[in-house]
Amino acid sequence: MISAIAWVRKGAAKETPKKFEMDEHEYARLSEKLLTARADLDSAQNMQDPTEQMQVDSEPIDPDLAEFDLENYDAPASTNTDPAIQDEDEDEAQGSSASIFGNLRGLTYHGSNQEDPYVTLKDEADTEAAEEEAQDLRILPSDNLILSARTEDDISHVEVYVYEAADDNLYVHHDLMLPAFPLCVEWLGSAPSSSSSLTQGSFVAVGTFDPEIEIWDLDVMDAMYPVAILGEKTSPAPPGPGPKKGKRSKKTLGPAISSTHHTDAIMSLAWNTAHPHLLASSSADTTVKLWDLNSSTCAHSFNHHTGKVQTVAWNPVQSTVLLTASYDRSVQCLDSRTPDTLTTFSLSSDPETARWDPHQPAHFYVATEDGIVRAWDLRQPSSPLWTLHAHDSPVSALDINPRIPGCLVTGGVDKLVKIWDIADGKPSMVLSRDLGAGKVFTAAFCPDAPQHLAVAGSQGRLNVWDMSGNPGARRAFGSRATWSSEPAQEEKNPIALADADQDMDSDDEGNEALDPMGDDSAEDV
Structure with missing residues (x-):
């Protein structure tokens, strides 16, 4: 499935992405991370209850199996009887174990002889292949990038x-491996660097079920590790004394709230384009946090919600105004400079997503689990401007067209994508697909x-649809739209790239999928 997507503007990506190289800086950084991971593993093992370990050690051994010494089955055997030589063997075994992460510099893989610095004779075939590959990897200034958070067979x-x-034409240029199921992606024009300042470029921030935010460089292919991790875990403290005998230890309900990092899944991310060093995040731990990308630290933590915070969004004009929607069935609007002043909007169901209107910065729209979309004016929190029953299922997708005023799209669990005209404050459906x-x-x-x-969902494929070829869309938005190219005279099937091994005739629940452009799935108003 594809759980989140994000567009990247034309010209933002480097025309010729570079391949990841294991230089001394990357080697030192990766070695430090591996040593930290090993220390975490050792600490977790040391935190095991001693009584449980004693119970395991005190289990009787079957006399028939005792002679085989199965507990030491994997230990290296030594044929030497000299105690000094046996001690040397043990030291060598421990040394090889300790240096398991010490040979990274010798594991560099080169795709061709042209890339291998140790091969001095470059043949013509390798040169031509390298030039052809470089041309295939080139990203033109006229190309858009689309970031897709995809999970298949527990691999994200x-x-x-x-x-x-x-x-x-739509194709996958490269991909980035993730440690957990992704919930949100956000494109960034700048990211932290080792010099405690921002690096300009093309990056992606990823929120997953883990409470950390990873930032990856999109201009680097085959990267092994993100350029930064916000709210990175630290090594656990050594175990302290257990509860006194006869007293029941207290159990906490849910993750504890921290002022420096999230403690549960990252639900939403929003980069502040007016203040490039600020990134907002919302989490299932009920908090909203502002991250200072200059220092990769949490600048402020907001605790104004009592439920999971599903969405966070910056106002497109008032760059310090933040919108948050939570499972406590409320939407809160605040100014990050005066966070104690809140404007509250009540909902009848859990929110799925929320968006500001770029053409009317005081207006925003909230889609909820009961299939309703509501429009609100920031200056009138008492009641919504209008209420639309958009789908007969949760409205899981919502967006406002940044170039066409009054053009809104909704997508639902009912598998339908609907385009709405909301320009006059009376929403009317233009088409459904x-x-x-x-x-x-x-x-x-x-x-x-x-x-x-761009549309994606449970089938795991990304669809790009040119709606200018639809007569209903041309009639509704023709006078307001400034098409980037000549509008299509007839409607075409959406462009999609799917896994060749995936059965595209049925969805993830085994139900038949309708023809994308068939009469049974299309309705023009």
Whole structure:
């Protein structure tokens, strides 16, 4: 499945991405992380209850198996009877174990002789292959990137797609492996660096079920480790004395709240384009945090919600105004400079997502689990401007077209994607489609081309749809839209790239998938 997507503007990516190289700096950084991971493992083993270990050690051994010494089955055998030589063997075994992470510099893999610095004779075939590969990896200034958080067979990664609108071409350029199921992705134009300052470029922040935020460099291929981790775990403290005998230890309900890092899954991320050093995050631990990318530390933690915080979003004009939507069935609006002043908006169901209107910065829209979309004016919190029953299932995807005023898209668990005209304050459906994405989890308009819409969901494939070819869309938005290219005269199937091994005739629950552009799945109003 694909749980989140994000567009990258044209020209933001480096034209020729570089391949990851294990230099001295990367070697030292990776070695430090591996040693920390090993220390965490040792600490976790040391925290085991001694009484449990004693019980394991005191288990009787079957007399018939005692002669085989199975407990030491994997220990290296020594044929020497000299005690001094046996001690040397043991030291060598311990040394090889201790240096298990010490040979990283000798594991460099080169795709061809052209890349191997130790091969001095470069043949013509390798040179041509290297040039062809470099041309294939080139990202043109006219190309958009789409970041897709995909999980398949318990393996999660961010796929970096290249979308060539002129040729209707969509392909995976490279991917990034993730440690846990991803819930959100956010493109960043800057990221932390070792010099305690921001590095300009193209990056992605990823929130997962883990309470950490990973930031990856999109201009580096085959990277082994993110450039930064916000709220990174520290080694656990050594175990202290247990509870006194006869007294019951208190159990905490849910994760403890910390002012320096999240303690539960990261639900949403929002980069502040006006203040590039600020990144906002919301979490299932009920907190919202502001991260200072200059120092990779938490600058402020907000605790104004009592339930999981599903969405966080910066106002497109008032760059210090933050919108948060929570499972406590409320939406809160605050100014990060005066966080104690809150404006509260009540909901009838749990929120799925929320978006500001870039054309009317005082307006925002909230989609909820009961299939309802509500429009609110920040200055009138008492009641919504309008209420729309958009789907008969949870509205799991919502976005506002940044280039066409009044154009809104919703996607639901009912597998439908709907385009709405909300310009006059009376929402009307323009068209409805089943794009073959399965249950729709995410949908986003392209920031450069108003007619391009990316949709993904439970089927695990990314769809890019040019809605300008639909007559209903042309009639509804033709006078307001400034198309980035000549509008299509007839509607085309959405561009999609799917796994060749995936059965595209059925969704993840075994139900038949409708024809993406068939009569049974299309409805124009």
